[in-house]
Amino acid sequence: MDMFKGLQKSVTSLGGQITPFASRTLQYTKEQLGQSEDKTQLPPDYIDLEKRVDALKAVHQKMLAVTNQYSHEPYDYPPNIKETFQDLGRTVSEKVTLLSSATSPAEAQAALTAPPTAKPQPKTFSHAIARASISASQTLHQQHTGAGEDPLATALEKYALAQERVGEARLAQDAQIQSRFLAGWNTTLNTNILFATRARKSVEKARLTLDAVKARVKGTTWKLGATSPRTEIHDDHELSNDAQEEIEKAEDEFVTQTEEAVGVMKNVLDTPEPLRNLAELIAAQMEYHKKAHEILSELAPIIDGLQVEQEASRASGFSFQ
Template identity: 85%
Template sequence: MDAFKGFQKSLTSIGSQFQPLASRTLQYTKEQLGQVEDKTQLPPDYIDLEKRVDALKQVHQKMLAVTSHYSHEAYDYPPNIKETFQDLGRTVSEKVTLLSSATSPAEAQAALTAPPSAKPQPKTFPHAIARASLASSQALHQQHTGSGEDPLATALEKYALAMERVGEARLAQDAQIQSRFLAGWNTTLNTNLRFAARARANVEKARLNLDAVKARVKGTTFKFGASGHEGHDEAELSPEAQEEIEKAEDEFVTQTEEAVSVMKNVLDTPEPLRNLAELIAAQIEYHKKATEILGELQPVIEGLQTEQEDAYRKNRENA
């Protein structure tokens, strides 16, 4: 007997939850079919907030669709090059150190293909240029038969070392962008804006419930192909019906005020702008570092160029 009473209580609870949902669904269907003349309108200020929140969401989605590539190391890695495991085994700096102690072409080749000392090297465009430059430098060194060093080979080795440093600066930039920009904007999109969407959904639920209550207590019916009509004047409503409407109105007002507060908080927070400033700062730092590295290299390469031109001119004069 007790089990039966418990089952009845459970059914009653389910029914009490299902009835409002069914009423809201019915009200929504009537609105979609154009059978509702008296639909509760949201305040203009509220609608304006909704539009601004929607625009903010679109901004986050569009920007993240592009800037999320900072999370992928190889976003600028050339797709047409084929680097082997040995190519990626050691850093350019490590290979240059090993090459400096090589006394024969065989030892130089062994230095270039030395077993990896750590994880594979980064697949970035600057790192790829560095590895290609070092390999090119060694190809020239191995075939150089004259006195002294091949100037182009020397320049390529120095360029390789510089570009590896540029690549490391790019990775540092990416790490800063991931932690200081992407993390913040993803939080806004997936947390703050979701809170706003949930609050707006609660408003719509409360509005549908209010209009469903009004329709029910005023005697409107649902008919396909016909508009709803109020069967009774508001003055004829019973105290119980009036109380039910007022309760639904209070819930609608409460949810609207809550949603307004949440949306204003999302729109007013300075966090997205602060994150954007961090993105720009990381980019500036990277480009500044790259400029410094290449700026230090440029006069060295120009010096090698001048020396080679002078030597070339003397050889022509002697000839």
């Protein structure tokens, strides 16, 4: 008997928990079927805030869908390149150092394929160009039989070193964007905007509860297949004190939740963090392009000088013929 009473108490308690949810669900269903006459309307200013938050959410999702690529190192790495483990084993700078001490073609080849001393080299477009350039340079050096060095081989080696520096600058840019832009925008989307979404759900929950209470205490019934609810009591003065008190309690909760949601949404919309993060993104991009420009600006006169020397040498050779 005691067990039965305990079970009955548990069921009663569970019923008390389910009833508000069931009432809201029923109210929502009635509204979706157009069978609710008195739907509490949200203030126009509140609806405007909802639209603005939705727009901000869409902006974050669209921008992050693209800029998240900065979290993936090989986003500009050509898919058609077939680099081996040996190709990725050493930095270009390390290979140049090893090549400078090589005394034979065999030693030079060993320098190019030396086992790695750390993790594999980055898979960026600039690093790939650097590795291709140093390999091409060594190919020309091995086949060069004339006096001095092959000017194109020398130029390719210097270009390889420069491209590796450009690649490192790109990785530095990506790290800054990840920490100063992506982290911030993901926080706004997954925390701040999420809080606003939850607050809005609380408002909708309170509104459905309010309208369900109104429908119940006023004697509004609903049947499947009906086109509109049937109201048995129409005038507010016919409501009992308990019924009126229940409605007022639901109204107070609705107002409270609405005010809280307004505060949360305004906070999300007014925070300067997304704009600050965007400025950081631009700053990181500027720094990368500035660095790349500086590196290539240093290289260009050197390559031009090699070209002038080769042309002068070629012209001199023709003059002796």
